[in-house]
Amino acid sequence: MTAAKETAGGETEPWGEVTPDAARRLLVAAVEAFAERGYHATTTRDIASRAGMSPAALYIHYKTKEELLHRISRIGHDKALDILRTAARREGSATERLADAVSSFVRWHAGRRTTARVVQYELDALGPDARAEIVALRRQVDAEVRGIIEDGVASGEFDVLDVQGTTLAVLSLCIDVARWFNVDGPRTPEEVGALYADLVLRMVGAKQAPGAGRE
Amino acid sequence: MTAAKETAGGETEPWGEVTPDAARRLLVAAVEAFAERGYHATTTRDIASRAGMSPAALYIHYKTKEELLHRISRIGHDKALDILRTAARREGSATERLADAVSSFVRWHAGRRTTARVVQYELDALGPDARAEIVALRRQVDAEVRGIIEDGVASGEFDVLDVQGTTLAVLSLCIDVARWFNVDGPRTPEEVGALYADLVLRMVGAKQAPGAGRE
DNA sequence: GGGCACTCTAAGCGAGCGCTCACCTTCGGC
């Protein structure tokens, strides 16, 4: 009642699982700051002031600046993995599932670009233990995409020489969207998602798009 | 005579254009440090000690730490642009030129990964003026690739719906190699270059590889 | 063989960093 939900729109509330309200405000401020300037160029004073608090308040909710990055990275990777799993395990042909996976994964990287940027590009700033945890999640991400491609090869839908290499390329293409996507640019996340789904289906030699094809 | 050339092998001497010997050693040290830990996490003391000098020696050859990054970024972008121009302006079909451009561009990003990483991922650490200069070079990079794709569409070799979007995706795919490529990994830069050339030809709907095709 | 330009070092300055500590609120339970 003191403060209403502040996020604008769309899908599930982004950082709803971060429970004390002040902790969530700090975390959102950290995501913005890390995305804009990078982890190492961001100061704890900057994060706190974006959240409307004093520098000391940060340490009531987080032990260190690195713990903030760790929490952000963990939640972000969970979300990314969830998106891919949902697409990979739905009903439909491998072609449909791959197109769905790529377009939704790309939509997330473009639409939630600030989060995705931190999640994908600040991995090296984590300490060894936290890094290992995140790397394990990334391997699961890789496995989901590889699984769809393997299904398509097995069913004869796809024509792929190097499954692991192609998986890597597909993921790389999607992830890099967080680097170049510009909110003020000419493309919407949906448009980029549709374009990329088409490009990826071409990469795997699919017989072409499920519905979105040219005439 | 006191100290021989130290680089191992291949192509043109990488930082040969940096003239006082000490300035080159500092610049090479900075490339390594920036690539490993990022610009903001690298200290001037770290750079100087990698070059075997005292911290103050850096400021004899460079005004600031940022000037070092600027010089690295400038030389690196010149090199990247040179690679693409060479491929784009050789003789041959659009298919051959695109395959050549992608495979050589990818070979550079994988083989000179440390340099490429700094060049592609530390742009935001530059000040407005230096950034503007580099962004102009990037537009030329984009224009070279777009030119080849437009040629292929005009000649009927390629089937592309969104030329600018596809150009962006091709470049994005190549650039991201600098993020994930691992020197100790299972693939050589040449293998990745060949794989990526094949994938890109598929993306543009080329009638398939010029020589490297399956049977 | 003295002067000078060039290169480099030892020492350290002011600033800003991540983080801590002593203390002050607010508020539900009894």
Next chain:
DNA sequence: GCCGAAGGTGAGCGCTCGCTTAGAGTGCCC
């Protein structure tokens, strides 16, 4: 109406940062 837990602040500690300064070593020109 008092109490303790939870959440917050202002001040500041110890440290390291980018960068500067005074001066030493070296080689080349005349």
